[in-house]
Amino acid sequence: MASIVLKDIVKEYGDGFHAVKGVSLEIADGEFVILVGPSGCGKSTLLRMIVGLEDITAGDLEIAGKRVNDKAPRDRNLAMVFQNYALYPHLTVFENIAFPLRLAKGKFSDDEVRRRVEKAADTLELREHLERKPANLSGGQRQRVAMGRAIVRQADAFLFDEPLSNLDAKLRGQMRTEIARMQRRLGTTTVYVTHDQTEAMTLGDRVAVLRRGELQQVASPRGLYEQPVNLFVAGFIGSPPMNFVPGEVRGDVLHLPFVDVPLDDALRAAVGDRRLVIVGIRPEHLEDASLVEEGRRGVTFGVDIDVTEWLGSELYAYIPFDTNPDVAAKLEELDRELDGEGMRSQVVAVLSSESRVRDGDRAELFLDPGRILVFDPESSVNLTRDEDAAVRIEQENEQERRAALERAQQRESRSDAASDDGPRREARRAS
């Protein structure tokens, strides 16, 4: 158990490439932190610097309060799960999991090794596969063996490098909850790298969004979703992604390509004296006007629906619009950074599945102006961000995290006491 502190970490490769440009991050003991960003944002490099497989060019890395910049990976006492699992193909599952214990020569007796490996195997439901070779296992089983190797020793922290990207969609969902459950129960500090924003949102206590080697925002998933600091974070978090449209200030209204939104005090304060802004609208904040109950504050407007996709639980409606040339370049650049294809300018609305809107319809949509975000077209900063609300979300999140951790550990110690007795505790005392 340990906290991990990164202070102005810089990575510069021999060819002058700046992979990580001064990242500072504090990871509390027992916290689950996600490093997320599009490909090439430096998230894996950062993780490999923490574990010691990459040298740190500048800055300090502290684990449990001690500076470890110059320590070899084996002296940092961290456990890592690699993207391709990195199992030892010549060893059985048992020996793969036992590998870290066998390396600590003389520290564990054969009985102790067997006991620990079997406990890890039970946790991960690998008991019946212990004598098999990795080549004969399925993808999910290999993934679990890799996790077994990590949990078998008392590492200070777990590091995951895109551990689920080689699995199919269904298995990915299962393993995701498995990882979350395991982390809660063990209460081990965890750093997890992914490019998948769903994994980031569902797993993390806090999520660090990286872009081109720079930290954009560190916040709880809800904080990122509701109070993003800039265009990049707003566009990266959420699926389908946030819609960005140009907004022109025309007297009392903010003119969007398909609707005029009246400027209330909050929006007016956010916009200031700008003539042109970028407006961000979450797809689920666009609703089918015919299904909205009476009396809600908002604007309704008619649009031509291009294509619809009915998913059972909801309905995606795509609405093309003509963009403003002054912000088109900015939005295109953003799209490229988010690994998009820059196909066409369109808005996606996530409507209720009861909606009768179909391809080619003229539909009435509803939008609550209080939900829209306004960004500065030059600096990309979120002008509508509410600092007080953001702080409140983080505090709530931290309380929830502690409560969940405590509950999981109480449950764990109860089941431990029930299933284990004397020898186990003696062994622990002996070690």
Next chain:
Amino acid sequence: MRGLSGRQKVAWVVITVVVLVYALFPVASIAATSLKPASELNSGLFLPQNPTLGNYEQILVGNAQELFLSALRNSIGISLIATAIAVVLATLAAYAIARLDFPGKRLILTTALGVSIFPVISIVIPLFNLWRSIGLYDTWAGLIIPYLSLTLPISIWTLSAFFRQIPWELEQAAQVDGATSWQAFRKAIVPLAAPGVFTTALIAFFIAWNDFVYGISLTSTETARPVPAALAFFTGASQFEEPTGSISAAAVVVTVPVVVLVVLFQRQIVAGLTQGAVKG
């Protein structure tokens, strides 16, 4: 062979038989000849009428013993030493080629390829003169050095191809798991590399073992002459008898170890160990 129609099956069987006969008939013919007594050599029949081990006796304990056994000793010694040196050097070179990025990497590989396709016969004459003047003519070293030029390139190529398949993340995983660099190499990489190194050693050994041109050109006496060259110096029991029988017997004796090695280590030669290390 499931999923094939009857005609396809027949076609496959015919092709297999043709290939087998084409490949194995000479071997069978030599084996048959080696069992014939001198009087039957020109009988025109494939199988010996009165099979005898006389030819084997002659090369192993009889007249030709000195010639053959010393040649066998030379062949084994020279091939083993050439193989050992080639494998050690090639392992180091291939490790560097597979793992490191350094200027001249491509140059090494293309040079190795160039050396291996260079016709042996074109360098054997200058080598003959050079070896004579510096005293390497008719010595073990005089053969081991040119053999390295044959075995090193192919060893470097096979090993670097093999090493490239090894997931180096295993080494990093081992380091994170608590291993020193040396432990990580020994416990995670060596077990994976061993089959490749072994296979390469076998191939290198066969190349050295089968050489004829260097063997006949760069030796003159029993001190260094290898078996393929020595076969040419066999004589019959009298000057009127042809040594075909004893040459055949010697050919069988030098072929047997090669066949045995291939049969024993077929699996290692064909399959690597790396499958399943990473996603399958």
